[in-house]
Amino acid sequence: MKKVSRNLLLCAAALLIAGILYYIYLPAVNIHSANFWFFIMGLLVVGMLIYVLKRAGRQILFSDGRFVLTDQLFREQMKVLKYPGILLLAVFAVYLIGSILSSPIVNAGKYQRLMTIEERNFTDDIAEADYNTIPLLDKDSAAILGNRKMGSLVDMVSQFEVSNDYTQINYQGRPVRVTPLSYASPIKWLTNNKGGIPAYILIDMATQNTECVKLTAGIKYSKSEYFNRYLYRHLRFRYPTYIFDDQIFFEIDEEGTPYWVCPVKKFNIGLFGGQTIGNVVLCNAVTGECVDYAVEDVPQWVDKVYSAELLTQLYDYSGILKHGFLNSVLGQRDCLQSTNGYNYIALDDDVWVYSGVTSVSGDQSNVGFVLMNQRTMETRFYKVEGAIEDSAMSSAEGQVQNLGYVATFPLLLNIADEPTYFMALKDASGLVKKYAMVNVQKYQWVAIGDTIQECEKNYSGLLNTNGIVSRNAETLKEINGVIAAVAPVVLEGNTHYYICLEGVDAVFDVDMSDEKLIGVIRYREGDRISLGYTEGYGLHSVKEIGQ
Numbered sequence: 001m002k003k004v005s006r007n008l009l010l011c012a013a014a015l016l017i018a019g020i021l022y023y024i025y026l027p028a029v030n031i032h033s034a035n036f037w038f039f040i041m042g043l044l045v046v047g048m049l050i051y052v053l054k055r056a057g058r059q060i061l062f063s064d065g066r067f068v069l070t071d072q073l074f075r076e077q078m079k080v081l082k083y084p085g086i087l088l089l090a091v092f093a094v095y096l097i098g099s100i101l102s103s104p105i106v107n108a109g110k111y112q113r114l115m116t117i118e119e120r121n122f123t124d125d126i127a128e129a130d131y132n133t134i135p136l137l138d139k140d141s142a143a144i145l146g147n148r149k150m151g152s153l154v155d156m157v158s159q160f161e162v163s164n165d166y167t168q169i170n171y172q173g174r175p176v177r178v179t180p181l182s183y184a185s186p187i188k189w190l191t192n193n194k195g196g197i198p199a200y201i202l203i204d205m206a207t208q209n210t211e212c213v214k215l216t217a218g219i220k221y222s223k224s225e226y227f228n229r230y231l232y233r234h235l236r237f238r239y240p241t242y243i244f245d246d247q248i249f250f251e252i253d254e255e256g257t258p259y260w261v262c263p264v265k266k267f268n269i270g271l272f273g274g275q276t277i278g279n280v281v282l283c284n285a286v287t288g289e290c291v292d293y294a295v296e297d298v299p300q301w302v303d304k305v306y307s308a309e310l311l312t313q314l315y316d317y318s319g320i321l322k323h324g325f326l327n328s329v330l331g332q333r334d335c336l337q338s339t340n341g342y343n344y345i346a347l348d349d350d351v352w353v354y355s356g357v358t359s360v361s362g363d364q365s366n367v368g369f370v371l372m373n374q375r376t377m378e379t380r381f382y383k384v385e386g387a388i389e390d391s392a393m394s395s396a397e398g399q400v401q402n403l404g405y406v407a408t409f410p411l412l413l414n415i416a417d418e419p420t421y422f423m424a425l426k427d428a429s430g431l432v433k434k435y436a437m438v439n440v441q442k443y444q445w446v447a448i449g450d451t452i453q454e455c456e457k458n459y460s461g462l463l464n465t466n467g468i469v470s471r472n473a474e475t476l477k478e479i480n481g482v483i484a485a486v487a488p489v490v491l492e493g494n495t496h497y498y499i500c501l502e503g504v505d506a507v508f509d510v511d512m513s514d515e516k517l518i519g520v521i522r523y524r525e526g527d528r529i530s531l532g533y534t535e536g537y538g539l540h541s542v543k544e545i546g547q
Contacts, residue, residue, distance in 0.1 A: 014050055018043055026236040028243045032267045037095040044088045048081055102273030104317065105325050110269045112321040114276060115314040115379055117370070122382045122419055125371075126347075129413040129422075131452055133346060135175040135205030136424060136432065138408045139166050142177045144430050146201045149210045156181070156212075159188045162201055163224065165250045168344050168351060169303040172254060175205040175346050180250055180258065180285070182224035189226060196220040196286070200250075200258055219258055219285045223248075229288070235262055235281065238290055243267075245277065249304035250285070258285040263295075263305050276314070276377070280305055296376075303351040304374050311353050311372040312338045315379065320360065328360075335360040336367065339388050341409040350375050354412050356388055357381070364391050366440070369412060369419075384419045386440035392421040395443050396436035400425055405433055412440075415459060416468050422455075439463075479504065480530045483523060497521070499531070508533070510542060517542050 027039040104111045137145070146162045160181040168177050180200045183189040196218025202211045223231050235244060245263040252258050259282050266278030280298050283290045298305060319336035320328045327333055339356040346352075351374050356366040368383040387395070393407035410421035419440040424432045425448075435452050437459040439445035447462050449455030481501030489496050497510040497520050508531055510520045520542045523529055531542055 010050060014047055017046055017050075021046075023233070026232055028236070028241060030241045030243055032265075032271055033243045034095070034099075034272055037091065041088060041091055041095075044084060044091065048084050048088075051084075052081070098271035102267075102270030104273075104321060107269050107273060108321040108325040108328070110274060111317040113318075114268065114274055115318045115377065117315070117318060117379045117381050120380045120382055122384055123414065123417045125380065125382075126412070126414040128417075129415055129420075129456075131206075131456065133173075133175060133206055134411065134413070134422065134452065135168065135344065135346070136435070136452065137177075137203070137205050137208060138343075138424070139168075139177070140430055141408075141424070141426065141432055142166050142203050142205070145203055145208065145210045146179060149201060149212055150181075153212055156198065158184070159192055160184055160197065160199075163222075163250070166203075167249050167251055167304060168205065169251050170346050170349055170351060171202070171252060173349075175344075177203045177205060178250060178252055178258075180219055180222060182222065186226070189224070193225070193229075197222060197224075200252070202252075213256060215258070215286065217286050221260070221283060221285055221288045231260060231283070234288060235283065235290070239264075239281065239292070242279070242281070244281075245307065245310070247307040247309075251302060251304060253299075253301045259283060260285055261302055261304055263307075275310070277305055277310075298375060300349070302375060306372070306374050306377050308342050308344075308353045308372075308374070311374070311377065311379075312342060312355055314377075315355070315357075315370055315372065319357065332360050338370065339366065339390070341389055343409050343411050345371065345412065347371070358388055364388055382419075384440060386419065387438075387443035389421065392438040392440070392443050393423060395438055395446050396421075396423055396425065396448070399436065399446050399448050400434060403433070404428065407436065410438070413437075415456070416463050418463065418468060420459070478530055478532050480528065482528050483525050485525060486520075486523065499523075499529075501531075 021039070021042065025035070025039065027033060027035040030036055100106070143162070143164065143166060146166065150157055150160075150162045161184045163179050163182040165179040166177045167179065168175065170176075171178070178200055181197050183192060183197070198218045199212050199214045200219070202213050203209070221229050221231050221234050225231065228234065228237070231248065232244070235242070243265040245265055247263070249261040250258065251261050262281040262283055263277045264279040264281065266276050268274035268276060277295050280293045280295055280302070281290050282293065282299075282302070293299075295305060316337045319338075322334050323331075328335055336357050337360050339358050342353050342355040344351050345354050352371045353374060354369060354371055356369045358366050364387065366384070366386050366388050368381055368385070371380045371382070373379070389410050392410055396407045397405065405425035405427055407423045407425055410423040413420045413422045415437070421438040421440060423436050423438075425434040425436055427433050435449050435455040437447045437455055445462055445466070447455055447459035449458050479501065481504055483499060484502045485500040487498045489498055495512040497512065499508045499510060499520070501508070510517050512518055512520075523542075529542060
């Protein structure tokens with residue numbers, strides 16, 4: 001009877017340990033999950049250790065205060081552990097064989113076909129740049145703005161901090177980054193978790209306007225919660241067999257309601273290979289309500305289903321494994337891969353991942369670039385030869401090398417049907433100081449400006465010099481009139497002339513740093529002149545006309 005009670009106690013202890021480990025590590029109960037196999041192996045090891053300790057408590061002899069394991073006892077232990085040991089090795093063998101049979105080594109063709117790529121024409125798909133919707137900030141710069149905003153919120157800064165999510169989405173037709181607040185420490189969680197996280201940060205990537213959006217009901221389910229409201233534990237208990245992607249995205253719908261977009265992995269090759277996304281769980285961050293969608297049925301407002309890393313990996317499989325695994329390692333004939341970075345483009349109310357495409361030989365040129373839809377996985381390839389992003393970044397940095405500015409990874413724009421890299425130039429503290437445009441095909445064509453309008457103006461002038469006329473030329477306007485007043489003004493060390501024309505309400509700003517406009521100093525009140533300008537971008541020409 002005593003022996004039975006002791007065995008029941010040991011079984012209860014083993015189950016308790018297994019439950020604690022499951023609660024902490026949250027493995028999916030799914031044979032396609034590597035963590036599930038490691039969890040099973042871990043439980044077998046724990047069970048064997050419990051049994052060894054049980055036997056040792058009765059049979060290990062003491063000698064001079066030390067444990068002594070006799071040969072007889074060792075043989076008895078090994079005999080008892082033989083079958084659990086065989087089971088452990090069998091589980092490990094299944095995992096190892098499954099990993100090999102799921103790898104690109106034996107499934108190169110299947111991996112190469114995971115992503116369908118359509119070749120398209122650049123000028124047909126990419127409209128000429130709209131400077132009101134260009135995201136001017138990268139994630140690091142957005143984080144600086146978010147932290148500054150948080151520092152100004154005296155009622156929350158001592159209790160919360162800004163999470164590092166900063167998901168880029170399209171919100172009401174604008175490119176924005178959103179990120180929730182998080183509890184500043186476990187103690188702050190204890191004192192605030194009843195009401196939840198009260199706000200999230202929203203940053204307009206075009207205007208750099210930063211807003212702290214306060215919620216009527218706080219966020220109760222997040223990555224900074226503990227126990228059952230911890231997001232991953234909340235999802236695991238509702239969907240025990242789902243293998244959630246490593247990246248779960250914070251988004252807001254068009255009404256500003258916060259959600260967690262939780263992609264569910266789908267393995268298409270063997271046990272562990274060929275990962276794509278099969279389902280998406282939308283978790284309301286306030287209420288915890290979850291809705292499960294097939295990936296093709298995800299609501300239109302959702303922008304992030306496939307992570308940028310997963311998409312670039314799938315594209316690399318397609319480009320590198322064209323002629324099998326051995327060719328990708330040895331001959332490398334026709335092998336292409338994405339470049340060492342990516343950025344985001346807003347297109348068709350979706351967020352697309354942009355990356356250049358280059359050969360695996362490591363040369364400094366692109367054969368084209370690829371756009372990959374983060375909601376649908378639709379992938380488009382554009383054959384445009386030119387410099388890789390690193391070369392364009394170095395070219396832009398060379399224009400301001402005396403200032404020591406560093407270029408961000410570029411965006412791809414269409415300017416006058418010319419593929420153009422656009423990037424911000426940041427100082428040592430991470431603040432954006434200037435902007436640069438670099439022609440993809442002729443990366444020695446570089447334009448710099450303190451504002452995006454000035455940069456575009458300089459770039460358009462550069463294109464015009466080389467015989468390329470921007471579509472913006474269609475918006476060029478000309479006005480004739482008599483000068484009613486002219487006044488020189490110094491702004492930030494640069495001389496400007498303000499000109500008013502008789503009968504015209506507008507005031508024209510002539511920047512004297514532009515050599516083409518310096519002749520304005522000759523004109524006086526009463527002179528009749530002609531001003532050539534583009535609305536929003538300033539003057540292009542000033543010339544005198546006959547009286």
